[in-house]
Amino acid sequence: MKAVQFRAHGGRDVIEYSDFPDPEVARHEALVDVKAGALNHLDVWTRRGLPGLDLPFPHVPGSDMAGVVQQVGEDVTRVSPGDRVALLAGIVGESGGTGDGADAERHDDPTFAPDFRIIGENTRGVHSEYASVPAENLVRVPEHVPWEVAGSASLVFQTAWRMLIYRAEVRAGERVLVHGASGGVGHAAVQIADYAGCEVYATASSAEKLDYAADCGADHGIDYEVEDFADAIYELTDGRGIDVVVDHVGEATYGDSLKCLRKGGRFVTCGATSGPNPGAALNRIFFNQLEVIGSTMATPEQAEEVLELVWDGVFEPRIRETLPMSETARAHEIIENREGFGKVVVIPDSEL
Known part of the structure; x- marks a missing residue:
């Protein structure tokens, strides 16, 4: 073969x-x-x-x-x-x-x-x-x-499903920031966060990609090539911040992602495509009582849950x-x- x-x-x-x-x-x-x-x-x-x-x-x-x-x-x-x-x-x-x-x-x-x-x-x-x-x-x-x-x-939808539904435990009405919304996990996470009833903020590197993200369910788009996403989040949320950040980028986004989170917010990660070793920012984590959550793949049961929604056309x-x-x-x-x-x-x- x-x-x-x-x-x-x-x-x-x-x-x-x-x-x-x-x-x-x-x-x-x-x-x-x-x-x-x-x-x-x-x-x-x-x-x-x-x-x-x-x-x-x-x-x-x-x-x-x-x-x-x-x-x-x-x-x-x-x-x-x-x-x-x-x-x-x-x-x-x-x-x-x-x-x-x-x-x-x-x-x-x-x-x-x-x-x-x-x-x-x-x-x-x-x-x-x-x-x-x-x-x-x-x-x-x-x-x-x-x-x-x-x-x-399979891989991207089960990963995003576990991150949002089982690890971050998102709830309807929460504000969720998805980095790299044009990628595999990113575009799956946008759809899942929207399905869960969240207000979805998406970052991508062009207006065209953000249009696609909006079509997938993003309520707000941020072109990180032309504006600072942390500043944009501050403006878009009237200074309240984000409940959950979904990240697979790593070093390039970690520090500003923590800045975006409200007190008690959750940062959930499944990867580090830009590098695995950002500064820990422990002062921000303990003072704002943030949760940093790791997530890998999904259980077979979790994967089959989300794939049934793909087969039914809920997710694409x-x-x-x-x-x-x-x-x-x-x-x-x-x-x-x-x-x-x-x-x-x-x-x-x-x-x-």
């Missing part, structure tokens, strides 16, 4: 689309004929090389995909050949699968388990013609859902571009250069 892969960490030039051994199917796995996948910032970091990441090469990236089950292992009952499925990328345990959370540190939540990993980051990914994955990591996709939607929704993954997998380097370029709004989808060349 053909697969996206790289044989060393580096720039976009290390990415190739070439022959790769057909996957074997273990007892607990299902073989999926991949119809579409999507990129995330995680794919860029994995290709560049994360600290402590020790991958066997060549590595196949990709944490989002959808397709048709072709074969199942002898222990599999969750899915059957012919099923339309999408991937939940979080896995726990040596054999894979999300498990039942029994070894999680708290809340029976597998994302707290010490061996929680992400398909495509810590293990072989799914941007290939075929992928063999733990059957427990698959959810069914209704017939009416296009492959581009099914293959691009916006697609900025669809490319053949042989052009995955260009897909990385789009993400790195922050071009466009929404998700970048890749499709096996054999499907085009």
